[in-house]
Amino acid sequence: MSRLQRFLYRLGLLSVGLAILATIAAAYSLGRFAADVPVQYADDREHFKYGSLGSEHEFGIPYWIWRALPELFKDKLPNRQEGWQSVGFVFEKGKELPVGMSQRRYLGFDVVWLNCAFCHAGTVRETAQSEPRVYAAMPANTFDFRGFMRFLFATGEDRRFTPQDILRQIDVIRKREGVGRLPLLDRLVLRFYGIYYMRERILTLRDRLDFIKQQPEWGPGRVDTFNPLKAYFNFPPEQLSPKETIGTTDFPSIWNQGQRESMKMNLHWDGNNVSLEERNRSAAMGTGITPPTGDRQSLKRVADWLRNLPADPFPFKIDKALADQGAPIYKKYCAGCHGADGKDFRGEYVGKVVPIAEIGTDERRLDSYTYEVAVNQNLIFAGYGDERFSHFRKTFGYANSPLDGLWLRAPYLHNGSVPTVRDLLEPSAKRPKTFYRGYDVYDQKNLGFVSNVSAEANRKYFLYDTAQPGNSNRGHEGKAYGTELLAAEKEALVEYLKTF
Amino acid sequence: MAGKRSRWKYYLAFLLILVAVGALFGWHKFFREEPQPDWVTASPEMRFKYGSIGAENDAGIPYWIWFVLPRMFPEKLPGPGGYAALGVNWEQGQEMPIGFTKKVIGFPRVANNCAACHTASYRRGLNENPTFVVAGPNHTLNLQAFFRFIVDCAKDPRFNAKDILSEIDLVYKLPFIDRLIYRFILIPITKKRLLEREAQFKWVYHKEFPLWGRGRDDAMNLTKYFMLNQPMDNSIGPTDMPSVWNLKKYVPEKGHLMNLAGDSHDAYSVIIDSALGLLGAAPKDRTAFLKEVDWLVEYLGGLQAPKYPFPINQPLADAGKAVFDNNCGRCHRSERTGTRIPIAEVGTDKERLATWSKQAAIESNKVVRSFGIERKGLVENEPSGYIAAFLDGIWLRAPYLHNGSVPTLRDLLKPVNERPKVFYRGHDVYDLVNVGFVVEGDEAKRVGTKFDVNERASSNQGHEFGTDLPAKDKDALIEYLKTM
Numbered sequence: 001m002s003r004l005q006r007f008l009y010r011l012g013l014l015s016v017g018l019a020i021l022a023t024i025a026a027a028y029s030l031g032r033f034a035a036d037v038p039v040q041y042a043d044d045r046e047h048f049k050y051g052s053l054g055s056e057h058e059f060g061i062p063y064w065i066w067r068a069l070p071e072l073f074k075d076k077l078p079n080r081q082e083g084w085q086s087v088g089f090v091f092e093k094g095k096e097l098p099v100g101m102s103q104r105r106y107l108g109f110d111v112v113w114l115n116c117a118f119c120h121a122g123t124v125r126e127t128a129q130s131e132p133r134v135y136a137a138m139p140a141n142t143f144d145f146r147g148f149m150r151f152l153f154a155t156g157e158d159r160r161f162t163p164q165d166i167l168r169q170i171d172v173i174r175k176r177e178g179v180g181r182l183p184l185l186d187r188l189v190l191r192f193y194g195i196y197y198m199r200e201r202i203l204t205l206r207d208r209l210d211f212i213k214q215q216p217e218w219g220p221g222r223v224d225t226f227n228p229l230k231a232y233f234n235f236p237p238e239q240l241s242p243k244e245t246i247g248t249t250d251f252p253s254i255w256n257q258g259q260r261e262s263m264k265m266n267l268h269w270d271g272n273n274v275s276l277e278e279r280n281r282s283a284a285m286g287t288g289i290t291p292p293t294g295d296r297q298s299l300k301r302v303a304d305w306l307r308n309l310p311a312d313p314f315p316f317k318i319d320k321a322l323a324d325q326g327a328p329i330y331k332k333y334c335a336g337c338h339g340a341d342g343k344d345f346r347g348e349y350v351g352k353v354v355p356i357a358e359i360g361t362d363e364r365r366l367d368s369y370t371y372e373v374a375v376n377q378n379l380i381f382a383g384y385g386d387e388r389f390s391h392f393r394k395t396f397g398y399a400n401s402p403l404d405g406l407w408l409r410a411p412y413l414h415n416g417s418v419p420t421v422r423d424l425l426e427p428s429a430k431r432p433k434t435f436y437r438g439y440d441v442y443d444q445k446n447l448g449f450v451s452n453v454s455a456e457a458n459r460k461y462f463l464y465d466t467a468q469p470g471n472s473n474r475g476h477e478g479k480a481y482g483t484e485l486l487a488a489e490k491e492a493l494v495e496y497l498k499t500f
Numbered sequence: 501m502a503g504k505r506s507r508w509k510y511y512l513a514f515l516l517i518l519v520a521v522g523a524l525f526g527w528h529k530f531f532r533e534e535p536q537p538d539w540v541t542a543s544p545e546m547r548f549k550y551g552s553i554g555a556e557n558d559a560g561i562p563y564w565i566w567f568v569l570p571r572m573f574p575e576k577l578p579g580p581g582g583y584a585a586l587g588v589n590w591e592q593g594q595e596m597p598i599g600f601t602k603k604v605i606g607f608p609r610v611a612n613n614c615a616a617c618h619t620a621s622y623r624r625g626l627n628e629n630p631t632f633v634v635a636g637p638n639h640t641l642n643l644q645a646f647f648r649f650i651v652d653c654a655k656d657p658r659f660n661a662k663d664i665l666s667e668i669d670l671v672y673k674l675p676f677i678d679r680l681i682y683r684f685i686l687i688p689i690t691k692k693r694l695l696e697r698e699a700q701f702k703w704v705y706h707k708e709f710p711l712w713g714r715g716r717d718d719a720m721n722l723t724k725y726f727m728l729n730q731p732m733d734n735s736i737g738p739t740d741m742p743s744v745w746n747l748k749k750y751v752p753e754k755g756h757l758m759n760l761a762g763d764s765h766d767a768y769s770v771i772i773d774s775a776l777g778l779l780g781a782a783p784k785d786r787t788a789f790l791k792e793v794d795w796l797v798e799y800l801g802g803l804q805a806p807k808y809p810f811p812i813n814q815p816l817a818d819a820g821k822a823v824f825d826n827n828c829g830r831c832h833r834s835e836r837t838g839t840r841i842p843i844a845e846v847g848t849d850k851e852r853l854a855t856w857s858k859q860a861a862i863e864s865n866k867v868v869r870s871f872g873i874e875r876k877g878l879v880e881n882e883p884s885g886y887i888a889a890f891l892d893g894i895w896l897r898a899p900y901l902h903n904g905s906v907p908t909l910r911d912l913l914k915p916v917n918e919r920p921k922v923f924y925r926g927h928d929v930y931d932l933v934n935v936g937f938v939v940e941g942d943e944a945k946r947v948g949t950k951f952d953v954n955e956r957a958s959s960n961q962g963h964e965f966g967t968d969l970p971a972k973d974k975d976a977l978i979e980y981l982k983t984m
Contacts, residue, residue, distance in 0.1 A: 230580065233570075233571060233582055234570075234571045234572075234574045235574060235580035235581060235582070236574050236575065236580055237580075239579050239580045240580050241946055290670055290671065291671055291672060292669065292670075292671070292672060292673035355627070356627070370581075371584070371592075371629065371630075372580065372581035372582070372584040372585070374592050375584050375590040375591075375592060375594075375597075376581070376582045376584065378590070378592070378593060378594055378595050379567060379595065379671075380671075382567065382595060382671070382672070383564075383671070383672040384672075388595060390593040390594075390595075391593065392592065392593075393592050393593075393629070394592065394629055396627040396628070
């Protein structure tokens, strides 16, 4: 073999070797970075609480960063010691993620973000000493959505949001938990790309949602549904009519969807859509899915489960005799608009929209949903055949809702301005002008959560002020609404409503 | 030798197949015409509102570009609401606003049809959704803002493949090939085509001209600059969008002329000329185009004006008929109706007349003839006055006079110095008392565009007829006019 031949031979060998290496590297990266696999749950209820709708595709945060943020930026939390719980996230025993947060392997990382349950699962305690019990599909009574966003945005604005600081914090946590350092490749990707990108995304979101600063504080258990949609459409917020800039309402319960669907009820507080399927996808966009990234199968699984999910029964004592006295009162005053009882929703006006002048409740939420929003929603899911939204309608009142699981749906009225059912049976002048929200100890007598506790241990509760714009507790009052009943009748009615 | 030749044949055959496949692919991706879905042509009204008249060929914008423009450039719109901010009539549940057509020619494209300017909306109050009336004047559409929006977008540096595609990615996952086509072909070409039109749009940006405002367009200048490519002159004549129902009432044999100043001979010509304006070029398929025109002539010819939808005081209206016959009938229900009234007699704002000329008519007729289209066409003489209007459906045709300078019928029955000098156009809540739309108040101000009668071409002078009638006669007359 000549020298040249030997050289060529070696060169050939080297190229083959390199090619094999490159193939292995490519195959590895493909496996490492192309995977898109959610964490699966066999049980439907678990899937509802922890399953992925695909929101991680656009908004996912690497799991270890999610862990690091509340420690590194604990000074930005309402309560330094409580971590994510201090903005109202609910952690179940033995779970690493809170209820309403899902995990998915995507772009080479375990990333986490939200699903339906972050707004639609809550807790109840019998007394301050009892363990909280988690109820799926009830309004997230303790979760402070705005507090969560405020914290997230504050981290993005902070000078400690750097690869060095965040990775150091991750190391601290992993050392404490004995799981070793983050693998080198993960570190590199986060160090040189991931954390910068994440910061940029957080700040972009902050800018888009900047208008929220102009609104009165939401407090736990509430959200403005449709003004963020205007931000999604990029409507310039400063050009909006001042009438439409506040639309804060209670999270609703979402059990028993099937009967609502079969009765073609107007869904949402203002009844702006009769299609359950569209309403679900629209709400799922609130978790962060987009038409290209939503996980259709997963969403369908949640929707199917919610169709027949019954409301959890009142777990405390009910005075049967008193409740029986309340039944005819309910039938006379309430059944026409709110259904025959807690399980049979039939009634002449159930699911129909009552004009605002008639119901008389706070109009801000109604006005926040405009004709312009409705027609722009026509374009959502365009390109995906029948999935395109076509059922949104501007309405001019609020929709009558069945009262299934009413006991878990406090505070009451669309804006959550009345703490208990008993208070709702008083004329607005006699309803509490201010009260506390976010406390999950139950007020068995009045049907609602205890609303006069301002703090417990380190946690402060939110003082709801009915004088703030959008927060009025007026309306749904007068003879027809039962506010002129005798005290004993009201008591009986409240007792009966516990059976719903 | 023979072997070589046969190998050659194989190469050639292979090459031919390759070319054929390439051609088929190109045809499929750029020229394949798909009929619009059945629901579009299911009823005449739907066809009028959403049916293609062929404008997608030359004037069509690729669907996904059309989709993302308002989200990328909201600052170039007159207000919040995406396309709705332009005052388009958009039915709840419909993908496209009325008058916007979506059609696949290789790829989905968006263009316009007649209904964009000729569908009206009204509401009885703020607590009501709008009712849309086809063939009514679109008094809410800000056409000038629409023109400017499209051109302004094209001029923006963010109108590039990277930015547009990343916006599309948020709403739709384009298939790989289509993404490449958008990146390298559709986005650059759309930008180029829109910028090419900038010169024609120059007058839309004229600094000294008043804005058209909602519900008006400068129709004859459109023809001059778009069809004839004439250099910009100093004329301006924005006028109300007209209603286009019941076109059979125009009978050329009786000397009726069409358009506000009698610029055109018959409905067939008007529809062809207006449609050509939407196409922006000679029709690609002349037969199909003329077939659609024939359908429009037939449909709009027989379509009756909508009845007044609110209560009418019938005895009062009956009394008003006599007032009408004595005061209005000689022009609006006589052989003069549909013919030109000399400007000296009617006395309304003259500027619209100066936007057109005999020469322009001759040249336009030549252009249309060069497309191989025969029609009676534009009237080849100098504009000298305005047409005495037929008053069918007059209740929905506010504001009044050719330039829309008088908000309500009641105002029109006042002498000029008592008519409103400043008001807001484009709000669609109906004014039952004065017959017209509400032009004052917070909502009218927020939604509408300001109209000032002291601006050029906007005078509310003239047509001082019936202005000295006793108040009760005016009431009766107005009640009667609701019935027309």
